[in-house]
Amino acid sequence: MGAIYEFVSGPLALISFAVFFIGCIYKVIWYVKGLDWRLDRVAYSTQRSLGIKGAIRSLYHWLLPLNQTTANHPIFMGATYLFHLCLIVAPIFLVAHVVLIEESWNISWVTIPDPIPDYMAMVVIAAGVFFLLRRLTNPDVKIITDGSDYLVLAIALAPFITGILAYNQIFDNQLMTILHILAGEIMLVAIPFTKLSHFVLFFCSRIQLGMDYGIKRGGVHGRGIAW
Amino acid sequence: MAEEAKTQEKTPQALPPLVSRVPVKTKEMLDLLLADRGVTYYEEMKKFPVDTAAFKKTLAASCKSRIRTWLKICAHCGMCADTCFFYLANDRDPKQVPSYKIQSTLGEIVKRNGDVDTEFMMNCMDTAWGKCTCCNRCGQFCPHGIDMGVMFGYTRGLCFSQGFVPHEMKIGSGMHWLYNAQMDITVDDFTETCAWMAEENEDDWPGLNIPVDKPNADIMYTINAREVKHYPEDIAEAAILFHLTGENWTVPSKGWESTSLAMFAGDWACCKQQVEWVYEAMERLKPNRMVCTECGHMHRATITEGPYWAGLPSGNTPVPSLHYVEWVLEVLENGKLKLDPAKKIKEPVTLQDPCNYVRNAGLSDVTRKIMGYIAEDFREMQPNRELNFCCGGGGGMNGIGRYRKERNIGLKVKRDQILATGAKFVVSACHNCWDAIRDLEEVYKIGIKWSFLKPILIKQAIVPDHLKPKEEGTDE
Ligand code: HEM
Ligand code: SF4
Numbered sequence: 062m063g064a065i066y067e068f069v070s071g072p073l074a075l076i077s078f079a080v081f082f083i084g085c086i087y088k089v090i091w092y093v094k095g096l097d098w099r100l101d102r103v104a105y106s107t108q109r110s111l112g113i114k115g116a117i118r119s120l121y122h123w124l125l126p127l128n129q130t131t132a133n134h135p136i137f138m139g140a141t142y143l144f145h146l147c148l149i150v151a152p153i154f155l156v157a158h159v160v161l162i163e164e165s166w167n168i169s170w171v172t173i174p175d176p177i178p179d180y181m182a183m184v185v186i187a188a189g190v191f192f193l194l195r196r197l198t199n200p201d202v203k204i205i206t207d208g209s210d211y212l213v214l215a216i217a218l219a220p221f222i223t224g225i226l227a228y229n230q231i232f233d234n235q236l237m238t239i240l241h242i243l244a245g246e247i248m249l250v251a252i253p254f255t256k257l258s259h260f261v262l263f264f265c266s267r268i269q270l271g272m273d274y275g276i277k278r279g280g281v282h283g284r285g286i287a288w
Numbered sequence: 289m290a291e292e293a294k295t296q297e298k299t300p301q302a303l304p305p306l307v308s309r310v311p312v313k314t315k316e317m318l319d320l321l322l323a324d325r326g327v328t329y330y331e332e333m334k335k336f337p338v339d340t341a342a343f344k345k346t347l348a349a350s351c352k353s354r355i356r357t358w359l360k361i362c363a364h365c366g367m368c369a370d371t372c373f374f375y376l377a378n379d380r381d382p383k384q385v386p387s388y389k390i391q392s393t394l395g396e397i398v399k400r401n402g403d404v405d406t407e408f409m410m411n412c413m414d415t416a417w418g419k420c421t422c423c424n425r426c427g428q429f430c431p432h433g434i435d436m437g438v439m440f441g442y443t444r445g446l447c448f449s450q451g452f453v454p455h456e457m458k459i460g461s462g463m464h465w466l467y468n469a470q471m472d473i474t475v476d477d478f479t480e481t482c483a484w485m486a487e488e489n490e491d492d493w494p495g496l497n498i499p500v501d502k503p504n505a506d507i508m509y510t511i512n513a514r515e516v517k518h519y520p521e522d523i524a525e526a527a528i529l530f531h532l533t534g535e536n537w538t539v540p541s542k543g544w545e546s547t548s549l550a551m552f553a554g555d556w557a558c559c560k561q562q563v564e565w566v567y568e569a570m571e572r573l574k575p576n577r578m579v580c581t582e583c584g585h586m587h588r589a590t591i592t593e594g595p596y597w598a599g600l601p602s603g604n605t606p607v608p609s610l611h612y613v614e615w616v617l618e619v620l621e622n623g624k625l626k627l628d629p630a631k632k633i634k635e636p637v638t639l640q641d642p643c644n645y646v647r648n649a650g651l652s653d654v655t656r657k658i659m660g661y662i663a664e665d666f667r668e669m670q671p672n673r674e675l676n677f678c679c680g681g682g683g684g685m686n687g688i689g690r691y692r693k694e695r696n697i698g699l700k701v702k703r704d705q706i707l708a709t710g711a712k713f714v715v716s717a718c719h720n721c722w723d724a725i726r727d728l729e730e731v732y733k734i735g736i737k738w739s740f741l742k743p744i745l746i747k748q749a750i751v752p753d754h755l756k757p758k759e760e761g762t763d764e
């Protein structure tokens with residue numbers, strides 16, 4: 062078991078991080094290179110300032126819950142904002158993670174004191190269960206749901222479920238820890254290759270649509286999309 | 289399928305096939321299609337094969353990261369569901385969820401890299417034209433910023449390139465190829481109608497004139513072929529208002545039509561030819577600016593999208609171009625057009641926000657300011673401005689016989705929006721919305737009237753003495 066732990070927390074972790082970073086960067090380059098002002102019918106480069114304004118508006122209104130959709134569907138959108146906030150903040154600022162990284166690479170940053178990340182993980186799981194139930198019951202969501210949606214949800218939730226189990230010493234602790242590390246690595250690797258690539262492509266898509274509205278669909282009249 | 293094609297070829301007097309992957313570019317073909325009324329056309333289409341090799345090529349050349357990303361990252365969250373008027377009008381049918389509509393059509397095409405069959409393509413056609421008006425409303429509500437309207441526009445282009453396009457749309461783009469207009473109106477028909485309208489109204493408006501091809505005018509005015517064919521009085525009204533305001537204006541003989549059914553059809557090559565015709569008139573006559581008539585998709589085609597089809601890197605038309613409502617507000621604000629406040633519309637009145645120049649061009653303030661000049665009791669529809677629902681007839685929907693039933697169901701949303709305002713009078717500065725609202729009244733009989741701005745403005749205008757006809761002239 063000790064050797065397995067060494068392996069997943071050592072070389073495998075490095076490989077996963079490498080795949081994650083290179084994959085994400087590749088996705089962004091692929092996206093930007095695929096933009097075409099004539100095909101997309103957006104004058105990206107000649108109308109840059111209108112474009113930037115539109116892009117900023119687009120990100121601002123959606124990274125924060127300042128949009129029509131949140132007003133119309135507060136429960137789902139509330140769940141999604143909480144889910145994502147906790148999903149990203151908890152692992153990055155967890156004491157145990159920061160300590161591990163400090164030991165390996167000699168860098169560290171602020172942490173969120175335990176057991177707050179534990180609660181955040183529970184929020185992620187609760188929101189995930191809510192998404193799952195919604196997929197199984199809401200006819201509008203059911204009709205567009207496919208296997209990949211369940212898969213990415215499972216990939217996203219697994220590190221949090223195993224994390225809680227490991228942190229609270231439920232079941233065999235070393236086994237749980239190994240499973241937890243593996244789950245995290247699967248998530249990292251899955252991000253560039255599945256629809257979890259929205260981790261970076263969300264920003265690309267929002268910026269693109271913001272530029273579209275900013276440059277040609279109302280931006281010159283100070284209107285643009287009504288978030 | 290192959291056998292059918294062979295037997296057709298063998299029959300000596302067999303007519304040329306009506307369905308094809310190429311646009312209509314001859315009068316003979318156009319006449320055949322018109323005579324068919326869509327009957328044989330759709331029967332033929334059921335047997336028309338998909339050219340998968342060509343499809344793959346088209347996809348490789350045109351389906352790039354933006355669309356592939358949209359299709360891939362769609363979270364299947366359903367937030368777009370209740371934003372589509374078709375979904376609402378069809379009792380929240382899950383098959384009308386925008387994400388479903390696009391994933392089951394374009395999504396599959398991309399996934400299978402064009403390896404799809406005839407039945408699939410007919411379903412794509414029925415979805416791209418019969419379940420979506422490309423109003424772009426849903427895209428405003430998607431957390432990822434996925435614009436299904438844009439994707440259905442693209443899908444229409446794919447369908448067109450494979451020959452799966454509604455009958456009237458095939459004819460529409462054919463008209464543009466042959467006449468540079470959405471109907472069979474020639475340059476002579478147009479200039480003669482102008483002359484006739486000027487003559488017809490000269491008694492009431494002494495000195496009324498429709499200057500054709502006048503170089504260096506301030507305004508070059510372009511219109512919709514329907515006005516020549518069905519509503520010539522609209523041209524007269526435009527002339528009267530330019531006359532009243534003392535504008536230095538002209539209409540181009542070549543380049544007078546700025547609508548584009550080719551855009552609704554997804555015939556991109558034809559879109560390019562059509563806008564270039566108008567832009568050439570700008571280059572030739574060198575006006576300070578162009579003003580287009582009260583039409584929404586015309587603004588979209590010639591002002592918003594047109595520069596891209598024509599390959600203008602600025603994304604702007606060769607001369608600054610305005611929608612009619614922008615010109616109206618300008619002359620109301622600078623006083624060239626004075627309205628009699630006593631003649632303001634007294635009854636409650638509401639306003640239709642056309643998707644094409646409100647959501648997709650940001651002119652919502654303009655029309656509201658105009659309402660302030662002409663109406664005493666203006667009532668907003670809910671929702672309104674950029675969030676307004678499509679009239680129900682956009683994207684070519686009004687003109688397609690195959691989807692008449694779907695169109696009429698879709699109109700329910702607009703009907704209920706209008707009813708909720710309590711107003712019985714709807715101002716609509718868009719040909720498409722105007723038609724949809726007319727048909728809405730015909731189908732649902734809710735007792736409303738509707739109007740373009742021009743007749744309202746003429747009715748309320750204060751006519752300076754020197755422009756009045758002599759008989760009525762007062763103390764001259
Ligand atoms: C800053 C980065 C991110 C942003 C801005 C973002 C944004 C979004 C948005 C807009 C949606 C669609 C709305 C929804 O269904 O909730 C979504 C869905 C989702 N995201 Fe993210 N996301 C980010 C990172 C991540 C990461 C890192 C993961 C997990 C590894 C993740 C997992 C998910 C899942 C599983 C869904 C689908 C939820 C459902 O089943 O409805 N996201 N995200
Ligand atoms: S709102 Fe956007 S992400 Fe959600 S299902 Fe609709 S298109 Fe997909």
Ligand code: SF4
Nearest residue numbers: 372420421424426437
């Ligand atoms: S673009 Fe308009 S009609 Fe088409 S799916 Fe979206 S909301 Fe519905």
